[in-house]
Amino acid sequence: MLVSILHRATGDGLAIVGALVLLWWLGAAALGAPAYAAFIDVASAWYGKVVLIGLTWAFFQHGSSGLRHLLLDTGAGYELRANRRWSMLVAVLPALLTAALWLYICFGRG
Numbered sequence: 176m177l178v179s180i181l182h183r184a185t186g187d188g189l190a191i192v193g194a195l196v197l198l199w200w201l202g203a204a205a206l207g208a209p210a211y212a213a214f215i216d217v218a219s220a221w222y223g224k225v226v227l228i229g230l231t232w233a234f235f236q237h238g239s240s241g242l243r244h245l246l247l248d249t250g251a252g253y254e255l256r257a258n259r260r261w262s263m264l265v266a267v268l269p270a271l272l273t274a275a276l277w278l279y280i281c282f283g284r285g
Contacts, residue, residue: 178262182240185233193230228277235269 203214217223243261246252252261 178240178243178265181236182244185237185240188233189230189237192226193233196226196230228273231276232269232273235272236265239265239268 200214200218203210218227243252243265246261252258
């Protein structure tokens with residue numbers, strides 16, 4: 176049940192928050208260097224990074240859950256043990272992928 180609720184919530188979050196961040200970024204890029212610098216200042220502050228990390232986690236969570244739903248649509252994975260295993264994987268994998276990506280962004284380009 177939690178995986179299904181998270182799938183819906185992350186989809187809504189990506190659509191709303193992701194669209195707002197994307198539109199702000201595009202608008203800042205179109206308005207010139209001072210507006211873009213203001214966007215970068217906010218995005219690189221701790222609260223901006225929290226939003227970006229949250230969007231990254233939501234992306235990986237929604238994608239993992241979508242793959243699980245695709246598997247279920249084929250008729251596989253309905254056994255209780257398999258369903259629990261996939262649910263646990265969908266709960267853990269997005270956190271690991273988010274951590275790996277942000278560790279690379281912060282420390283791996285060098």
